[in-house]
C-alpha cells in the first residue's frame with residue numbers, strides 16, 4: 001500500500017483501532033465448541049470436560065503410520081500452551097491420553113470422529129488425513145490464551161463426526177507477477193491446513209518471472225526470474241509509468257523440496273503450474289529459440305496477455321518442456337501437474353511456417369486444434385510418467401486431452417462442458433472465487449485488479465451447478481480460490497486479500513450444504529480469527545466493522 005492508499009484507508013483503520021483489542025472475545029469452552037470453522041457435520045455436546053496436562057500422553061496405534069500426525073499434534077500443543085507432551089505407542093484409549101487411531105470403518109479417508117470425555121480424547125480417522133483434520137478441530141476447541149497467563153487446556157466434552165463435502169479443496173498463489181519468499185509459502189500452507197483445505201496450487205511460471213530452478217536450463221532463473229522494472233499503478237492507466245527497479249527471485253530445488261515436505265506434514269498436496277503455451281515470455285527471454293520468431297524477447301514488465309508464446313511447430317520446444325517437466329516431477333510427488341493453457345494468442349502461430357507445417361502434417365483444422373495438439377502431446381508425455389494434467393478451461397478449445405482435468409475460471413461454463421464430457425473439473429469461476437478482486441468499495445481499498453467479490457458472495461458460492469445431473473456432478477471434484485498478484489506485491493496485502501474470503505470457501509467445500517448460513521458463519525469467524533491472529537495474519541476486517549455493534 002502506498003502512502004496515498006494508506007491515507008484513504010486510514011478512516012477504516014482508525015475505526016478498527018477503536019474497537020476492543022481483538023476479535024476473539026472471551027468465550028467459554030461450550031461456546032467455543034460451537035464456533036468451529038468449517039462447521040462440522042455432526043456434533044453432540046456432552047457433560048463435563050477434559051483438561052490436557054503435563055502428564056497427558058499422545059498415543060498412537062502400533063504401526064508408525066500416524067507418527068507424522070502425532071508429531072504435528074505435539075508441536076501444535078507446545079505452540080499453543082507451552083506443554084511438551086510425551087509421544088508413545090500404546091493403547092490409544094487409556095486414561096489421560098490423546099489417542100490417534102486409523103479406523104477403516106470410517107469410509108471417507110479424510111473423515112474423522114473426535115471424542116472428548118472426562119477421561120481423555122480420541123481422534124479416529126478414515127486414514128492419517130482424517131486424523132489430521134480431527135487434530136485441526138481439536139485445535140479450535142483449545143482455550144484462547146488472551147492474557148499473559150496461559151489458560152488451562154480445558155476442552156469441552158463432545159463427540160464430533162465429520163467429513164469433507166468435496167475431495168478437492170484448494171488455494172492458489174501466483175508467485176510469477178510478484179515473488180513471495182519461502183517463509184511466506186510455508187505460512188500459507190499452515191493456513192491451508194488450518195482451514196482443512198488439502199491443495200496448494202503454486203503458479204510458478206509467468207510472463208513476468210520464472211520462479212523454479214531447473215538445473216538443465218540455468219538461464220531460466222538467471223534471465224527469466226528477473227525483470228528490469230515493473231509497471232506502476234493500474235494497467236489501464238495511460239500513459240504507463242514504470243518504477244525503474246530490477247525485480248525478481250526464484251526458488252532453488254532445495255527450497256522446493258523443503259516446502260514439499262512441509263506441505264506433506266500438513267496433509268497438503270502441491271500442484272505446480274508450468275504455463276504453456278502462453279504466459280511464457282520469461283522462458284522465451286531465457287531461450288529465444290523456443291518462440292516462433294526467435295526473439296529477442298524481454299521478461300514482461302507490465303501485465304496482460306502477450307502474443308509471444310511457445311512455438312508449436314518446433315520439436316525442440318517439446319524437448320525443452322519434457323526436460324523441464326522431468327525435473328518438476330522429481331520435485332513434486334502429487335499426481336497432478338498444472339500445464340496452464342489459458343490466454344494463449346494464436347497470432348504468431350498463424351504467421352509461423354513451422355507452426356503451419358505442423359498443422360498440415362498433423363491434419364489439424366486450425367490454430368485451436370494446434371493448441372489441443374500441444375496439450376495432448378504434453379499430456380501423453382506426463383501420462384507416460386504416471387502424472388495427470390490439469391489445465392485452465394481454454395484446453396477445451398480444439399478438443400480436450402483424454403485424461404485432462406479442467407479448471408473452470410471464465411465462469412462455470414467450461415466446467416459444465418467438461419463434466420458433460422466425463423472429465424474431472426475443479427471450479428474456480430472468477431466471479432465467485434478470484435481473491436484479487438476488490439472485497440469492498442474500491443474507493444476505500446488499496447489498488448486491485450478490478451472486479452468485486454465480497455465475503456458473503458464467496459460464502460454463498462455453490463460449486464455444483466444445478467444444470468448438471470447427479471451423475472455429471474460427480475465430476476466436480478471441488479473448488480479453489482485464486483490469488484493473482486499483479487497488484488499484490490507484499491505478503492501483508494496478500495493476506496488481506498486472501499483471508500477471511502478463503503475461510504468462507506473452506507466452509508463451502510467442507511461443510512454440509514444444508515448448514516450454510518452466513519450470519520452464523522460471521523459469528524463463528526469472530527472466534528476463528530484467534531488462530532489467524534496467532535499466525536500474525538493481516539486478514540481483512542470489513543465484516544466485523546460492518547457488524548461492530550455485535551462485538
Ligand code: ACM
Nearest residue numbers: 342343392409484
Ligand atoms: C486465469 O485467470 N488466466 C486463469
Ligand code: ZN
Nearest residue numbers: 292311352355
Ligand atoms: Zn511457431
